[in-house]
Amino acid sequence: MERYIYLILLPLGGAFIIAALNAVVKSAKLRNIISDILANLVTLAAAGIALASFGIKGSYSVGAWPPPFGINLVADGFSTLMLATVNTIAFCATLYSVNYMDQYTSKRHYYSLFLLMLAGMNGVLLSGDFFNMFVFIEIASISSYALVGFGTEAEELEASFKYMVMGGIASAFMLLAVAMLYSSFGVLNMADIARAIAVSPRATTLKFPLFLFIIAFAIKGAIIPFHAWLPDAHPSAPAPVSAMLSGVLIKTLGIYAMTRIIMNIFAADVTGLAPLGIISIIIGMPLALGQTDIKRLLAYSSISQVGYIVLGLGLGTPLGIFGALFHLINHSIFKSLLFLNSGAVAYRLGTRELNDMGGLNKVMPITGGTSFIASLSIAGIPPFNGFFSKLIIILACVKAGHTGFALWAVAGSILTLSSFMKVQKLAFFGKIAEKHKGIKEAPLLMSVSVVILAVLCIASSFLLLPGLRNITLQPAVDALLAGAEYAKIIK
């Protein structure tokens, strides 16, 4: 269990060292190289730790202060699964940034903010204390606000401001809810609050903080009708940051925090979430289909894919939760792959407009091939991971007796297919424009990182095999189904 503390300490320390390099190293070129290496080492180490520690349950008291006086870190099946996903995607994104971020000035600050965001996310996944969770959510959000506006162009600043105001409202709501819980129970430790809620006679007054929590996390997770910031913020960020935001940040701050609080702390009924998921699916997808900016299209499709995850969780059945978590992993892999590919195209072409592209398969075979794999995955074509997770969610809908939901989910899936066929047709197939004949494949490290993700797209289908399933997905499902039993991890 002690090793989990490094998942927070390493990125946090890395962020400060990279930010402080200015004082020690005088040459700007050397500074960039050092920060490249350091950031990649940190994320590689974090990914290694997270992947090597599947299934380690337990709680760790920071500074040896026992809870409820001290802050404690808690890991169970759900958080280890999320940690592995977050850190793997973060490693691919930093590997990609080495070449990609050369376009921007001040690469150091970028890495510094990036690692801070990673530390915040790992902290959210591990924290076993409400106020601590709030602080980590703020660390992750503030660094992501800054990263969205990193290019400091007019649109990026506007998107960042919008995102920040929405995020600020969400944070205020969450803090208010935390304060209310504290006033009811006098503790902040999640496990103690879960125990207290289970025997609390005043169940109705607890509805209000729960309601505030749901709104706060729905804003952070961009669930329709709280999605307004996402289609602006995600395309405006640099590509590796978009990959992190769409791939893991909305899931960590939104979905993870929401399900943890609803299912494990309040042990409340989740079925109210399923209609929200359906609304996200059916509103998000047509909006995606109408876009011609490749990154905006991907951002809208993120909204609808998150809808699938929420739908699966909202069913509340073991199969539904299983499908939702599986889709969560798959979505973070293929959506970050697609965002990284869109970044590679923008890096070479200098445009994100789909109508200006065409025939890129001939000049950028790796980017074209990997994005073809990712498009098939997100659209749910058989041997790829997206097919299995969507199938499980739809089956779970039918089994739970919600045939209507299943139909809408299938319809959403067809729209996904058509919108990604549009991307493929306009960008990668067809005739290449004369002026684009001379462009080259993306630089080496960018290609390596997308190839890793493309391999993961196929490899994650194997998580369904019983052997792998029992060490990765099943503990996560059990952790969520256990409800308030969560408190038992902490002695």
Next chain:
Amino acid sequence: MIYTLCMALFFIGLYGICCKKNLIKIVLGFIIMDYAVNLFIILIGYRKNGIAPILDKTMDVKKFALSSVDPMPQAMVLTAIVIGLAVTALLVALCVRIYERYGTFDITKIRKLRG
């Protein structure tokens, strides 16, 4: 009564964020909302005629626990204020940069992004 006023302050802030057209006024609304939450946290720990939560050697621990205010919300508020400061600083910095690009603080004129 004072809780109601605190809630009113929160909604004034929310109103400012949602309805004002000027970037700076939105930032101010955000600050007001933040302060309302901080005030609420402090109020939770308040006790009428309470003493400062500092344990002296001469005091009886039980009596102390019964008469002192709760120190925990004060610690929380300190953290929340620092976070609020960071967010406000970033918001104001963004406002400055937006003013450089657009030459206005009016959000109806800052609309390069579609819906």
